[in-house]
Amino acid sequence: MRIEEEYKKTGYFWLPGKEERKIPGVLSIVDGGDIELEIVGHFNDEMDVLGEKDDLGRIIGHVEKDGLVTLDDCFYIQKNLAFGGISKSRILVNRVYSGAAWEKDEAVTFDSFAFSVDCLDSWVNISGISVDHDWENNTATISYARPERTVLLLDNGMSLEICFAYTPPGFPNITEAKITQRAYFNLKSEALRDIKEFISTAFKITNLMCFAMDEVVTLKNVSATSPEIQSDGGNGKIYRVPISIYYKSIPFSEKAPKKNWHEMLFSFGVIRADAQQVFNNWINAYEYLAPALNLYFSTKTGSQKYLDGKFLALAQGLETYHRRTSSETLMEPGDFEALVAGIIKDCPGEHVGWLSGRLMHGNEINLGKRLKRIVEPFKNHLGKRDQRTKILRKIVDTRNYLTHYSENLKEEAATGRDLWVLCQKMEAIFSLHFLKVIGFTDEEINGVVKNSHPLNKKLKEI
Structure with missing residues (x-):
């Protein structure tokens, strides 16, 4: 997984059902998706720590800026015993769900899973930005119309959407007016599905992008939503809370590639008329x-x-x-x-x-x-x-x-x-x-x- 900005956040962490015993720690996620939690002490009682297994399963936390986080498939990689002093323990984490907390044995399920990969904008090669120049009057007009999403029905019961997000110009627009567009995939399901189903499908789609672009590209910007996780936006409006997800995905390249569509094996434009069949053939x-x-x-x-x-x-x-x-x-x-x-x-x-x-x-x-x-x-x-x-x-x-x-x-x-x-x-x-x-x-x-x-x-x- 591509981590474009350093993730290192302080917070309090506890085991599900043991909220009364919170431990301070630092959650770190580095480029590639390696996740580590460093805590003061450990989650076990001093008397039984030597007899406890290193497998912790799930950990709940509350970190700066992000609020609630759920850490899944966790186990100690270093457990220090202080015997009255101060010690630190290190825990390896396989997945982080930022924005909500799940109980100990509660299944993590969603009905949508959004993600992008390196060079996806170049592969899709669709832009809603248009620029008109009037050289005689020294004027230029920049307009934006978000492209229509493409919906592909997958044989596994999901649908795959090729979507576009954009950022409008900021204020004040004195010396620069900038519109930024990015393409991303969105997997959707009518029923709630276990997160591992979405991760498996996203892995296959990422590999298809590696093949199509003739380049090792990496998954990034992963988030998911569920009708069970909602927030009150005021004025009677309820909206879904996007849960940011972090994990160590493959394939991964340390250096983010840069590739134009004409340097690829084939672009989206080549398969656009048969895109649904192409994606299904590859996944199947x-x-x-x-x-x-x-x-x-x-x-x-x-x-x-x-x-x-x-x-x-x-x-x-x-x-x-x-x-x-x-x-x-x-x-x-x-x-x-x-x-x-x-x-x-x-x-x-x-x-x-x-x-x-x-x-x-x-x-x-x-x-x-x-x-x-x-x-x-x-x-x-x-x-x-x-x-x-x-x-x-x-x-x-x-x-x-x-x-x-x-x-x-x-x-x-x-x-x-x-x-x-x-x-x-x-x-x-x-x-x-x-x-x-x-x-x-x-x-x-x-x-x-x-x-x-x-x-x-x-x-x-x-």
């Missing part, structure tokens, strides 16, 4: 492609610190992708089962277990054939036949060497720049397939390849 893909997607994104977010690890993750990801999208085998399952039965029948009893283990995956096609099938739909983008064959052979040999370190494969395995090129190729293959997954036609994919310089470069790298 996690039902069967989650392992492959996770392996791919691990190579984009810096989880793989070394090139060898990145290559292995991509190779495993492509193999997993094919396993999840194809049921192809070497022979018909019935024929293979009959063959195995015949082989085991003639095997000495003491070796049956060993032989059965060896034959368990004997009907699966090897990595080379899987890669060939994966490349086939996009072979025109990957060079001539002999070039493709060389690339696939090099991927297989390198994977086998880095997995088993067999000396006979050492000379065949790619190293240095050659290994980097193979990674670029595999990333490009993933990109082409992900475009297919979200519903792009062959013609539309050709258009992306033509207009996306980074993807084009990966495909043509030699």
Whole structure:
């Protein structure tokens, strides 16, 4: 999670149901979403502190400016015992809900969940700001009309809105008049849902933005509302209280990226007519492609610190992708089962277990054939036949060497720049397939390849 302004607030904290025992402390949230609470002493009685578990569960607090806060999934990372003196304890917090308090076992539920990601304004590329210049009379007129929100119905029962917030000019407008607009997503549900459902969907949408922008972008500005949390605004007006939410989300990049829409794989404008289907296709893909997607994104977010690890993750990801999208085998399952039965029948009893283990995956096609099938739909983008064959052979040999370190494969395995090129190729293959997954036609994919310089470069790298 992107924390754009330092969050460090003093307050009093207590365990649910024990409000009479408030402890002073400081709640800190740093960029990335790491949350820590430092308190004076600890929440346990001196007599039973050594016997208590470090897991605290939920903590309630009241901090400066924000008022009530709920800290969830908390546990000690340092518990000091003073025995009459002053000591401090440190507590790791997984989620913070700022603006309300929940009881010990009360479910945290909402029906709307708003968030943004880095570079979203550039990806959406819709502005309500217009400027008219009259150069002859030295005048300029700036006007603003907030763009209409886009509503997409998701298959999981939620709706996804692409919304726009704006800040009007301040006063006095003597030397500057400034209008600021920002785009954000808003997930809505007719029924209350557990916060984890919203977090899971927001994670998938954030990854879609990473893919679309060809950049690691980070979740930020998260808030949620519920009809159960309301405030009296006076004059008989009741309004919902927005609850700010903080947690350590992935993906995360330490440096906020800056990217224009024309530098991205595709922008909202490209998918606008079919946006609902694109978002649904991507979210639904996690039902069967989650392992492959996770392996791919691990190579984009810096989880793989070394090139060898990145290559292995991509190779495993492509193999997993094919396993999840194809049921192809070497022979018909019935024929293979009959063959195995015949082989085991003639095997000495003491070796049956060993032989059965060896034959368990004997009907699966090897990595080379899987890669060939994966490349086939996009072979025109990957060079001539002999070039493709060389690339696939090099991927297989390198994977086998880095997995088993067999000396006979050492000379065949790619190293240095050659290994980097193979990674670029595999990333490009993933990109082409992900475009297919979200519903792009062959013609539309050709258009992306033509207009996306980074993807084009990966495909043509030699």
